[in-house]
Structure formats: C-alpha cells, structure tokens
Amino acid sequence: MKRRIALLVLLLSFGLISKSCQSNQASKNKIPTTHVVKIIAMKFIPDTLHANIGDTVVFKNEGIVQHNVTNDDSSWASPNFDPDSSWQMTVKGNLNYHCSIHPVMKGVIIAQ
Amino acid sequence: MNTLKKITFVAACAFAGSAFFNTNAVAQQATKLTDPEIASVAVTANQIDVNYAKIAEKKSKNTEVLNFAKTMARDHTAIIKQAVALAQKLQVTPMTNAVTKSLLAGEKTTTKMLKSKRGKAFDKAYIDNEVAYHKAVINAVEKVLIPESSNPELKALLTKVMPLLKSHLEHAEMAQKKID
Numbered sequence: 314m315k316r317r318i319a320l321l322v323l324l325l326s327f328g329l330i331s332k333s334c335q336s337n338q339a340s341k342n343k344i345p346t347t348h349v350v351k352i353i354a355m356k357f358i359p360d361t362l363h364a365n366i367g368d369t370v371v372f373k374n375e376g377i378v379q380h381n382v383t384n385d386d387s388s389w390a391s392p393n394f395d396p397d398s399s400w401q402m403t404v405k406g407n408l409n410y411h412c413s414i415h416p417v418m419k420g421v422i423i424a425q
Numbered sequence: 426m427n428t429l430k431k432i433t434f435v436a437a438c439a440f441a442g443s444a445f446f447n448t449n450a451v452a453q454q455a456t457k458l459t460d461p462e463i464a465s466v467a468v469t470a471n472q473i474d475v476n477y478a479k480i481a482e483k484k485s486k487n488t489e490v491l492n493f494a495k496t497m498a499r500d501h502t503a504i505i506k507q508a509v510a511l512a513q514k515l516q517v518t519p520m521t522n523a524v525t526k527s528l529l530a531g532e533k534t535t536t537k538m539l540k541s542k543r544g545k546a547f548d549k550a551y552i553d554n555e556v557a558y559h560k561a562v563i564n565a566v567e568k569v570l571i572p573e574s575s576n577p578e579l580k581a582l583l584t585k586v587m588p589l590l591k592s593h594l595e596h597a598e599m600a601q602k603k604i605d
Contacts, residue, residue, distance in 0.1 A: 379503070
C-alpha cells in the first residue's frame with residue numbers, strides 16, 4: 314500500500330513539474346509583439362496598454378504639435394517628436410507616463 | 426447678431442472685464458467673417474499668446490510658470506506656421522479686420538499690466554490671464570470661427586486646434602492651483 318502511495322505521489326509530482334516547465338517554456342517562446350499608441354487630440358490612445366516584457370510600443374504622433382513620453386518618476390524621457398513622426402520603446406515593466414510638454418496627457422503600460 | 430458682437434459676447438461670458446476685446450470695437454459693425462479674416466484672427470490670437478509667453482520667460486522664476494510659458498510659445502508658434510502654410514496653399518492672404526484690431530488692443534492693455542508686475546504678483550497675473558484668454562479663445566473658435574469658416578481645410582485646422590486649446594486651459598488651471 315505504501316509503495317502504491319509513493320508511486321502515486323511520484324507520478325503527480327512529475328506531472329506538475331512537467332506542466333510548470335511547459336508553462337515557462339511557453340512564456341519564453343512568446344514572440345515579442347509591436348503595439349501602437351496613437352497620439353490624437355491631446356490623448357494617448359489607448360491610455361492603458363497591456364503588454365508583455367520585451368514587446369515594443371510605438372508612439373505615433375498624429376497630432377498637430379510636438380509631444381514626448383516621460384516616465385512619471387522623471388528617470389527618463391523620450392526626445393520631443395514632431396507631428397507625423399513616431400518614437401518607440403521596449404517594455405521592461407509597468408510604466409506610468411505623461412507628456413512633459415502637456416502634463417494633462419497621461420498613460421499607463423501594464424506589463425504581463 | 427453680427428460676428429464681432431458674437432465674439433465679444435462669448436468672450437464676455439468667458440471673462441467679464443478682461444482686456445481680450447476692446448470695448449470700442451463692439452460699437453463697430455461687422456458682417457460674417459470671411460476666410461482671410463478668420464486666418465488673420467487665428468494668426469493674431471496665436472501670436473498674442475506667444476508674446477505673453479515671451480514676457481513670462483523673461484520675468485518669471487517659477488518653474489511651473491516657465492514650463493507653461495515654454496509650451497505656449499512652442500505650440501502657438503507651431504499653429505501659426507500651420508495656419509500660414511494653409512493660407513499660402515489656399516492662396517489666401519490673412520486680412521486685418523475689426524476683430525484682429527480688437528485683439529491687438531487687448532494685448533496692449535494686458536502687456537502693460539503684465540510688465541507692471543513682479544515676482545509672485547506677475548506669476549499670478551500671467552497665469553490668471555492665460556486661463557481667461559484660453560477660455561475666451563475656445564469660445565470664439567468654437568462658436569464663431571469654426572461655424573463661419575467656409576473652406577473645409579481651414580475649418581478642419583480650427584477644429585484640430587480645439588483639443589490643444591482645451592489642454593492648454595487645463596494646464597493653466599493646474600499651474601494656477603499650484604501658484605495660488
């Protein structure tokens with residue numbers, strides 16, 4: 314009886330470890346995606362973006378004046394970019410950002 | 426109601442007693458604004474705010490005020506360039522009119538007032554004027570300039586400018602709260 318229980322535990326453990334490895338592999342194998350955040354009418358659209366770490370986010374300025382993307386903690390900022398131009402970044406984690414030229418413009422990237 | 430009276434009315438609703446429009450101009454008669462006149466009003470209104478920003482950049486030491494002034498100078502200069510480029514494309518020469526003259530008269534009074542102030546009093550006067558000025562301009566663009574413009578490209582540019590003006594107003598109100 315004890316042997317049967319031990320065998321069952323062993324099999325279950327193997328199954329769980331195997332599933333966990335598959336899951337980690339799946340996460341690592343995710344192909345980075347490119348997301349687009351448009352700047353239109355003084356808004357980041359979408360203003361909340363769900364993305365994976367390693368994904369690219371392209372900010373397209375479809376407005377009529379220059380904008381930038383500035384981390385809310387002020388640790389970094391993109392250069393100012395003109396209308397009809399864009400700037401891109403790689404997602405490294407969660408990000409709360411704004412345009413420092415127009416502080417009323419705000420956005421969030423939620424890293425998954 | 427003629428155009429000048431309409432603009433004066435919406436401006437007066439936005440901020441009674443401001444120097445945005447010269448009261449003498451109310452007495453003048455005006456018909457519906459033509460596109461060259463609208464172009465002139467748009468360029469003048471933008472240039473006036475660039476001029477106020479230049480005064481602020483010289484006189485203020487407050488970071489909030491300086492950042493706001495820098496944004497005003499940058500954005501309104503960009504709008505002037507686009508308005509002038511559109512006028513050239515449409516072969517329209519901006520035409521001075523009673524509204525333009527009224528705007529310039531208001532600028533003269535406000536500039537005198539701003540130049541007479543220093544320090545915190547200047548910062549408050551500049552930001553208070555920016556809040557009032559943007560409210561008045563938003564009303565004038567929305568209720569007069571857009572409805573009265575005939576050319577679709579001119580109408581489209583004025584329409585595109587509206588969210589920018591509204592964000593400037595929001596920014597000015599943010600600055601106003603911080604310096605009060």
